Amino acid sequence: MPALPETAPPSRPRTASRTIAVIYNPVKVKREELSAALDAGRGSWGEPMWLETTEDDAGEKVTARAVKAGVDLVIAAGGDGTVRAVAESLRGTGIPLALVPSGTGNLLARNLELTLNDLSDAIDVALNGVDRTIDIGVIDIHRQDGTSDQHAFLVMAGAGVDAKMVENTNEELKKRVGWLAYVDAISRAMRDTSQLNIRRRLDNGPTRSIRAHTLIVGNCGSLPANMVLMPEASIDDGVFDIAFLRPNGFFGWVQIWIKVAWENGILRRTKIGRKLTRDSKPIRALEYTTASSIDVEFTRAEALELDGDGFGTTVGFTARIDPLALTVRMPAPDPAAALD
Numbered sequence: 001m002p003a004l005p006e007t008a009p010p011s012r013p014r015t016a017s018r019t020i021a022v023i024y025n026p027v028k029v030k031r032e033e034l035s036a037a038l039d040a041g042r043g044s045w046g047e048p049m050w051l052e053t054t055e056d057d058a059g060e061k062v063t064a065r066a067v068k069a070g071v072d073l074v075i076a077a078g079g080d081g082t083v084r085a086v087a088e089s090l091r092g093t094g095i096p097l098a099l100v101p102s103g104t105g106n107l108l109a110r111n112l113e114l115t116l117n118d119l120s121d122a123i124d125v126a127l128n129g130v131d132r133t134i135d136i137g138v139i140d141i142h143r144q145d146g147t148s149d150q151h152a153f154l155v156m157a158g159a160g161v162d163a164k165m166v167e168n169t170n171e172e173l174k175k176r177v178g179w180l181a182y183v184d185a186i187s188r189a190m191r192d193t194s195q196l197n198i199r200r201r202l203d204n205g206p207t208r209s210i211r212a213h214t215l216i217v218g219n220c221g222s223l224p225a226n227m228v229l230m231p232e233a234s235i236d237d238g239v240f241d242i243a244f245l246r247p248n249g250f251f252g253w254v255q256i257w258i259k260v261a262w263e264n265g266i267l268r269r270t271k272i273g274r275k276l277t278r279d280s281k282p283i284r285a286l287e288y289t290t291a292s293s294i295d296v297e298f299t300r301a302e303a304l305e306l307d308g309d310g311f312g313t314t315v316g317f318t319a320r321i322d323p324l325a326l327t328v329r330m331p332a333p334d335p336a337a338a339l340d
Contacts, residue, residue, distance in 0.1 A: 017046040018073070021066035023086050025053045025078030028102040034077055037123040045127060053078065059085030067093050073329070075126050079103020080155070084307040088152035091136050091325050098126030098329035105308050107155040111220035111235060112328065125331050133324040134235045137219050142316045144301050153219065153306040154326070157319055159296075160196050160214030161245065163303035166310045197299040202242075202291035214245035217294060217319050228264035230288070238323040242294060244287040252285040259286055293320040
């Protein structure tokens, strides 16, 4: 598969009115509802260009068509897989990406603190919001047969328990209970006692070996259910936050859960809680580091996930940050809040 395009924005044809492309996953959203919401607030925007994802195209190809057509805004309506695929083709173009969160995890929307499950609000932000540039991860996945393929990711790339959880998630259960389906999946993944044997190199540093149950390369750190895996992660700081999960038995998993769900997910959200966690000691079960690039080799093929979707198995990968390479549409500041 050819490498992703570089981030220098291509020249785009001028149009008489501002144009929109709507990339939507018909399994997740109904075009009729999207169209009604757009028509209600479209104003001077031109007639939307409607592009549907398919099993063979999660969004990369149709988004490339929209870019070639010279649209001024792309709206992605679907789950994390749709958003990741659309962003991959928008990387470096300067065309804003607006989100209509319609999936189970909605990981990027959560990390951007966008409103979930509100179609009219999402469309209002798309049409009337402001632009923000964020980092995007680029990963070269090395396969067992010696080939490599390149992809982008917005939130996290993971191997180990994280990727096995994605593999174990029941799709029908996801439709019925949403993110709670991951609880069942992760409980099964955690019973797998095998570890990753990793050789890793951060930036231009030395190559080191480490054993871990899970490796997460994060562009941002929040998960569903108010869990925060990487509390210091920022989506526009030009570096990955990298976590190695190394629990030693059940107690180690309990330590990780307390750190991620209680300390990071609850205490850090309040001023008093941040004071309480300021002197919190690191735990061996959860090791953090940062880097703008990471090279990884595994001793055997391991499952890999990007933004909550499985990407097969890999014997290693190279991931790097492409800083401020994606433009996203955010809510306009509230003038009343500025006066408070």
